[in-house]
Amino acid sequence: MAISRDEVLHVARLARLELGEDEIEEYTRQLSRILEHIQKLQRLDTKDVPPTSHVLDLKNVLRADETRPGLSREEALSNAPDAVSGFFRVPKIRES
Amino acid sequence: MARLHEMTALEIAASIGAREVSVEEVALYFLERIGRLDGSLRSFIRTVPERAVAAAVALDRRLAGEVSARRAGGLFGVPFAVKDNICTRGIPTTCASRILESFVPPYDATVVRRMYEAGLVLLGKTNMDEFAMGSSCENSAFFETRNPWNLETVPGGSSGGSAAAVAAGLVPFALGSDTGGSVRQPAALCGIVGLKPTYGAVSRYGLVAFASSLDQIGPLTRDVADCAAVMNVIAGHDEMDSTSAPLPSRDYSARLGADIRGIRVGVPREYMGEGAEPGVRSCVRDALGVLEDLGAVVEECALPHTEYALSAYYLIAPAEASSNLARYDGVRYGLREDAAEVHQMYERTRRRGFGPEVKRRIMLGTYALSSGYYDAYYLKALKVRTLVKRDFDIAFEKYDVLVGPTSPTVAFPIGSKTGDPVKMYLSDVFSVPVNLAGVPAISVPCGLHDGLPVGLQMIGRPFEEDFLLMVAHAYEQAAGTSRLRPRMVSEG
């Protein structure tokens, strides 16, 4: 199972990772090798096996609808790379 | 009195309780030791000496006000370290990543809060593979950590900093996190005790997520009794974590010292084949002999889907990680690479902020979840996870504990596996099935091979850590392997 260069670029785009030319090549090669290794899963017949997304047998974990004070604005913004008058600021947004 | 760095956490606590030594003296002792020895080991990303001393002084004052100095069963006054993916209020928490290099959490992880409440003193944050992705501590964005048994070898990973620090006597114990073996494998490679608790036994609130359905925080300690004592502090239900088990609190030390005669031990044949190097297998076989001598019934058993577990793990964990690590976008915290447009800013920030292994896993996980591949990869892996879990369910119908090696090899030379991700992933072959099944497992030292420690993995039934600790303790007492120390410790 090989992954193509175009697929690598598509996945990088979905994951918002800019890749250099060398990285594109490296990931195409490495991901192909990993997927090849993982390919052995296809040998297992799992037609009637339910998926396990969680090992715990828990359900209905709920909290009461009560408020508690959170962070002060100063704390909330303390790690912000760019903040102005109480807001986080980001570069312009192009829809995509 | 023995030197502090050769004592267990419980011995230090007893000594503090008996007023033989003050909390401040203990903290200063270990800070001095870190300052002197960590230059060659590089197990800490940062220490917090001022905070530690201030906390210690406050604890001494509290102790002075008490009528009786003895605090029952606790670890009052003992210093500890935490892996740098566990949030500490006011202290940078970096996950050994450029992207979080400047991040200072405004809150404490539940485990850290519980430590403080129990009167323990935080000394610092330990090095790790970036975002806990790795098995050697070589994926830290900052520097490699070295194994105190041999500075040319890796300490294991991803909690390599915690393991090396404890093994070298720089701190009495530390916390790590285990997603696919990240507590047990470095514990094994550094010759100490490491426990991955049952999924849901310890709150994940404040643990920076790698793979949410697999992550657990666990102790790295000198011996099993310390491990139980740390569990007594950190385990228990937390309403901040929906996946925390709503069970009554328990005493993890209660069964230590009990007789293990008649317990049934299964040895998965898949763990004792060619996958593990002969020296490792030989140490494990010796350990099985010790268990038999203690009266345990040891038999070979099967975990037939073991060979598929690693593949399932390397789909599930990256898939969850690709989503968990999407929040590092340069908007609210962490690194930002400026750009004229926001999506460009994301791409540049994440390019510069993440290291190669993290990117590799984000790519793999994104691919496994993406349209057209979800069923073939992610869903398939979840089904295989069911099969892996069933293997354990079936085995535990017959056996009380499953025993095998923790890692297929002893500590390997730095740089020897970094070129080949698949080879590195194979280090986790015996540890990941445990995370997929959610069961608890402990690694205890079981001897040396080529002068490097070998870890014995014992796997227990869900939420029966007390039983698992009892067996591990019996073994440790009989084998005496927890007393093995690297020269760094014996030489002071």
Added chain:
Amino acid sequence: MDSATAAEFEPVIGLEVHVELKTKSKIFCPCPTKFGAEPNTQVCPVCLGLPGVLPVLNEGAVELAVMAALALNCDIRPSSRFHRKNYFYPDLPKAYQISQYDHPLATGGWIEVGAGASRKRIGIKRLHLEEDAGKLMHEGSIETAARSLVDFNRCGVPLIEIVSEPDISSPEEAKEYLQVLKSILQYAGVSDCRMQEGSLRVDANVSVRPTGSAAFGTRTELKNIGSFRSVVRGLQYEIRRQIEVIRAGGEVLQETRHWDEQREVTVALRGKEEAHDYRYFPEPDLVPLHLDREWVESVRLKLPELPEARKRRFVSDYGLPEYDAGVLTASPSLAEFYERCVGLYGRGEGRPKTVSNWVMGELTRFLNANNIEIEEARVTPSHVVELLRLIEGGSISGKIAKAIFDRMCETGEMPSQIVRREGLGQISDESEIAAVVARVIEENPKVVGDYKSGKAQALGYLVGQVMKATGGRASPGLVNRVLRERLG
């Protein structure tokens, strides 16, 4: 649209409505949800998506969502779960939204629109719970802004998404669906449904097809619809546009289009062709929700009377025309206001209808003119009833009552006080009226002559002059009698 087009093509419309639930705290953390707070003051590590935090589901949000689903005739699924919807956007801190995907909270509901023979059911495909995102402010417009600002106060407010079946066949019907939906949700007490505050938001899927055809055309998704009016305008525009494209031999593209309120056009969003791949997968930080029948029934018992039932009751209990009952019950607060008025004023002698006239007339006019809801006005049922009693007792005329209505609503002053202070009470003293009558007769000899020569309607003019001279305060009956007497 000309009638030829309308006959040749028919639109197919489905609506996706997001409604903020009226909980005290957010869906996954205990931050308050109050609207209009200073930016980034209702946030915590969880809703800011800091590293290491975990969500815990708010029971109140589940209860309100179930209540909404029951009010919309949905089946509550016995088991549902949450998924992560992954995409990058600056208002989405975790870069995924916790939502529901393959196992939503509820499915298979409906509501009714239209009256009489054109009454019709619109199906509700699904209703699910999710978290709201933060709010973006652009320095300028979204196209021209150099930078944008983010406020996360709204982030994590519980939302329900209500997806209709494509059963809606005109823009007007879409508006009516929304009005009925809003009314039901307000009655159920689950949301304020204030579109201007964003607590109700609408996206529309629309396509056109040859009239009578069973197949669907290619649909576009219409976003940025800010009011019920723009639902109609936007859909009208988009339907017209699609028909024009097809007529010109073109093909409608499946795309998301922005409703530009200023220019009244829909615009395709640049780059949207790159299909989203949300990579949904089960949220590992949350456990499944299993709602047992008993609990659901206990929620159903808490469900208040809904608009349809209340409307029927208004007709049968108060003898109101269907039309009045419909208007009065459209919003629960207006209906409650009406009922409290009737409670104070009494139910005999056509009184409920009198109250209805005033509430539907003057009160609604005042609220609309000031663009406020009844609960924001200072007028209470006591005000309205006292006013009606003043008219009934002959203390003021209906005209005076209308004149002081707005002041009463604005200031909250009781009508009797206004009447007393401003000397607006009706003049019932015969001698006082007689004096005015005498003056009017003297000043209008020609009209008096007309009356005397048999022009009966001339009396009306003279009554009017007396009323004018008394500032409308004279009792009309008394004026009539005195005039007739004097004119012999």
